[in-house]
Amino acid sequence: MGRTVLILLGYPGAGKGTQAKEIMRRLNIPQISTGDMLREEIQRKTTYGKQAEELMAAGKFVPDAVVDAIVAGRIQRADCRRGFILDGYPRTVAQAEHFSHELKSDDRFWVIEISADPDHVMARLIGRLMCPKCMEIYNVLSRVPKTPGVCDKCGSALVHRPDDVMDKIQERFVHYRAKTDPLVEYYKNSGRFRQIDGRPPAHEVTRQLMNFIDGEEMEGDMPPTTNPRKESIA
Numbered sequence: 648m649g650r651t652v653l654i655l656l657g658y659p660g661a662g663k664g665t666q667a668k669e670i671m672r673r674l675n676i677p678q679i680s681t682g683d684m685l686r687e688e689i690q691r692k693t694t695y696g697k698q699a700e701e702l703m704a705a706g707k708f709v710p711d712a713v714v715d716a717i718v719a720g721r722i723q724r725a726d727c728r729r730g731f732i733l734d735g736y737p738r739t740v741a742q743a744e745h746f747s748h749e750l751k752s753d754d755r756f757w758v759i760e761i762s763a764d765p766d767h768v769m770a771r772l773i774g775r776l777m778c779p780k781c782m783e784i785y786n787v788l789s790r791v792p793k794t795p796g797v798c799d800k801c802g803s804a805l806v807h808r809p810d811d812v813m814d815k816i817q818e819r820f821v822h823y824r825a826k827t828d829p830l831v832e833y834y835k836n837s838g839r840f841r842q843i844d845g846r847p848p849a850h851e852v853t854r855q856l857m858n859f860i861d862g863e864e865m866e867g868d869m870p871p872t873t874n875p876r877k878e879s880i881a
C-alpha cells in the first residue's frame with residue numbers, strides 16, 4: 648500500500664503546525680516541519696544550522712538546497728514508510744519540483760492550503776509560545792499552558808520565537824506572497840488541492856481537513872499511476 652503524503656500550505660500562523668500535530672496523532676504518520684528541523688540544526692550548530700541561522704532570524708527563506716536535502720534525508724527514515732505530513736515544505740516552486748521526484752506512483756497525495764488573513768494571523772503569532780524541547784505550540788489567546796510559561800507535555804520553559812515579532816512577521820508574509828503563493832497555482836490543477844478556511848477554532852479546521860482526506864479515500868480516488876509530477880502537477 649502506498650504512502651499517505653500530505654502537504655500543508657498556509658501563511659505563517661495559519662495553523663499548519665497545530666493541524667499537522669493533530670493529523671499526526673490521528674493517522675499515525677509523522678509531521679515533518681522544516682522550521683522545527685532547522686531550529687534543531689541551529690541548536691546543534693551543524694553546517695546547515697550555520698547557513699540557516701541569520702536568514703531565519705531575519706524572517707528570510709533558507710536556501711532551497713538546504714531544505715531539499717534535509718527533507719530528502721528525513722523521509723528516508725523508517726517512520727515515514729506509511730507516509731508523512733509536510734509542514735512548511737515545499738515553500739517555493741523550485742522546492743516543489745525537487746520534491747516531485749521523491750513521490751512514488753502509488754502515494755496518496757494531497758495538498759491543503761489553510762487560508763488565513765494577515766491581520767488575524769499577526770495576532771496569533773505575537774501571542775505564540777513554543778516548547779524548545781518537544782516543539783509543542785501554545786498561544787496566550789487560544790491555547791494557554793496550565794502553568795504560565797511551562798510546557799504541559801514535558802515541563803520545559805516555553806519561549807517566544809525570535810522571528811515572531813512584528814517586523815520579522817511582516818517580512819515572512821512578504822516572502823510567502825512572493826514565493827509560496829505561486830505554489831498554489833502550481834498545485835491547483837493537480838486534482839489533489841483543497842483550500843480550507845483557517846479562521847475557525849482548531850478542532851473545526853481539523854474536522855474539515857479530515858473530511859477532505861477521508862472523503863477522498865472513500866471515493867477510492869487513487870493517485871496517478873505514473874509519476875504525479877508528470878501527470879498531475881502541471
Ligand code: ADP
Pocket residue numbers: 658659660680681682683685702703704706707708709710711714734735736737738739742810819
Ligand atoms: P512559519 O511558517 O510560521 O514562518 P516555520 O517554523 O515553518 O514558521 O519556519 C520558520 C522559518 O524557517 C522560515 O521563516 C524560514 O526562514 C525557514 N524555513 C522553513 N521552511 C522553509 C522552506 N521550506 N524553505 C525555506 N525556508 C524555510
